[in-house]
Amino acid sequence: MKNNAIKIVLWDYGGVLTESPIKNFQKFENDNNYILNTIVKINSNNKYKNAWAKLEKDEISIEKFSILFKEEAKQFGISNINTDKLLKCLNVKLNIRMVELLKNISKFYTCVCLTNNFKKMNSSNFEKIKHNFSLIIESSKIGLRKPEKQIYTYVLKVLKVNAKEILFIDDLGINLKPARELGFQTYKFIDTNKTISYMKNMLKI
Structure with missing residues (x-):
């Protein structure tokens, strides 16, 4: 089973797949x-x-x-x-349960990472999980960052899907709002247990 209305699961990194800084x-x-x-x-x-x-x-x-x-x-x-x-302070541990969820979801859906970062940022933890993503979109490489509206239109251009076919998860509401206004389906990460339950139900896995 899977939710055929969703083509892409778009993940924030820091604060979702890691502990919050x-x-x-x-x-x-x-x-x-x-x-x-x-x-x-x-x-x-x-x-x-x-x-x-x-x-x-x-x-x-x-x-x-x-x-x-x-x-x-x-x-x-x-x-x-x-x-x-x-x-x-940005050096934070991975949220192991969320990483396991990512691994599971990536078996059924195209997973893409959308992250604000900088070039000399410690990326050792990210290196451990990046293979789960089909594409990684980094602010430091494209010169756009969340919550600028342009980064979400960039995502749509690169992924070549309708906004409503993307489920975007982030821990900051300010980052979700412009995506939602463009038609993305969004979910605000607050609690690991609630997020796992929501994602499994939404994606039917």
Whole structure:
């Protein structure tokens, strides 16, 4: 059995197939006596043009990112933030149960990864699972990133399917909204158990 209405399962990587880096950000904030969730707020401010966005689109080097991010952090009351340690917060463990789900789904459906990343990012965990994907779309290679609408139109162009034939899973609602507006079927990852149950029912596997 499978759901013939779905042709592509589109996966986010960080926060879906891995643990969320948000916990690492919060520990980083706690260790440095920063207000909780300040890092997320910095990254959400001017989200299409800020340092994080430019890094993930490969528009700037990590060195330039450090300079720009420190300036952005000052607007939130943080001076001389350690950006090297901040970026290490992205080193997270794989969510083994979600990886097993990916392996199972990939036997029946074309699985594609849509990820925001940067070129010098630690990719050792991703290397372990990338064989499950027919295609990997990386922000740092195409110069587009979630949640820019252009990246979703790019996905449609490359995959050559109707939007309604794609099931897109991401842990951030802000990334799902523009895809849903284009007609993608979407699911927000919050809980592993609920996600596994939903995906199995939706995909009839």
